Amino acid sequence: MDVSGKTKIIGIFGNPIEHTLSPAMHNSAFKKLGLDMCYIPFRVLSNELPVAVKAIRSLNLLGVNITVPHKENVIPLLDEVDKEASFIGAVNTVVNSDGKLKGYNTDGRGFMSSLSETGISAEGRNILIIGAGGASRAIGYYLSEKASKLFLYDVDMQKAEKLTNDLQKIRSNVFLAEKLKPVEKLHMVINATPLGLKPGDPLPWAPDLITSDMTVCDLVYKKTKFLQEAAEKGTITLDGSGMLLWQGVLAFELWTGIKPPVDVMRQALLSGIK
Numbered sequence: 001m002d003v004s005g006k007t008k009i010i011g012i013f014g015n016p017i018e019h020t021l022s023p024a025m026h027n028s029a030f031k032k033l034g035l036d037m038c039y040i041p042f043r044v045l046s047n048e049l050p051v052a053v054k055a056i057r058s059l060n061l062l063g064v065n066i067t068v069p070h071k072e073n074v075i076p077l078l079d080e081v082d083k084e085a086s087f088i089g090a091v092n093t094v095v096n097s098d099g100k101l102k103g104y105n106t107d108g109r110g111f112m113s114s115l116s117e118t119g120i121s122a123e124g125r126n127i128l129i130i131g132a133g134g135a136s137r138a139i140g141y142y143l144s145e146k147a148s149k150l151f152l153y154d155v156d157m158q159k160a161e162k163l164t165n166d167l168q169k170i171r172s173n174v175f176l177a178e179k180l181k182p183v184e185k186l187h188m189v190i191n192a193t194p195l196g197l198k199p200g201d202p203l204p205w206a207p208d209l210i211t212s213d214m215t216v217c218d219l220v221y222k223k224t225k226f227l228q229e230a231a232e233k234g235t236i237t238l239d240g241s242g243m244l245l246w247q248g249v250l251a252f253e254l255w256t257g258i259k260p261p262v263d264v265m266r267q268a269l270l271s272g273i274k
Helices: 022-033 046-058 083-088 107-117 134-146 157-168 225-232 241-256 262-272
Strands: 008-014 037-043 063-066 093-097 100-104 126-130 149-153 174-176 188-191 215-218 236-238
Touching: 008 022, 022 037, 022 241, 022 262, 046 093, 046 100, 063 241, 083 100, 083 134, 093 241, 107 134, 107 241, 126 134, 134 149, 134 157, 149 157, 157 174, 215 225, 225 236, 241 262
Parallel strands: 008 037, 008 063, 126 149, 126 188, 149 174, 188 215, 215 236
Antiparallel strands: 063 093, 093 100
């Protein structure tokens, strides 16, 4: 990759950031299309986020992705936030237009695209989301539109209650799950916590609650132990690589106005997943 004074820079802010596969995914697309752009990861501590956001303008970055733990805290630092991202309460993509920073959220649409391309439907299903962070808010916004009932759980009950209350403002089918053991038949269970990123992590949900007619999803973008346990029960499983791909496709379009080569991005992503 040849970098010059004309090269437009895009980045990703997060902590930790060493594991990110977004640079490979986007840089492969830039190369394929012959775009003079470069995608760089930046480790940003929570107390440094305001300074880092200001640097988007001062360094004339074209934009950035925002990942854990900054998706919610970045909002008040931006000039404008898209209506969808504002309701979700989390931003994962920032676009710099002549010094004006606008935030978007492509996670929810990315997740729904990953379901669609694998033939999984959320229509009329009872769904449990474990975790109530930024990713949960994004996918819950869309899943609540399709589901028969959407249940939300987090070990931090205040977070789960807040997300439930926020979604109940627009949907009547969203409920707080005070315990992980289901009170109703579940058709889909989604792990939206970081559990599974590390080998020694506990499972987010007890395997004996999984039945063969469920769909089990994990937003961690690799085959976690949770998904392995679910597969052994004969369930349909889906990891987070599809969501990562499609949220990136949507972000790419926001930054460039160009539809990216999805297959090239997918190959770069899958090559990096171990």
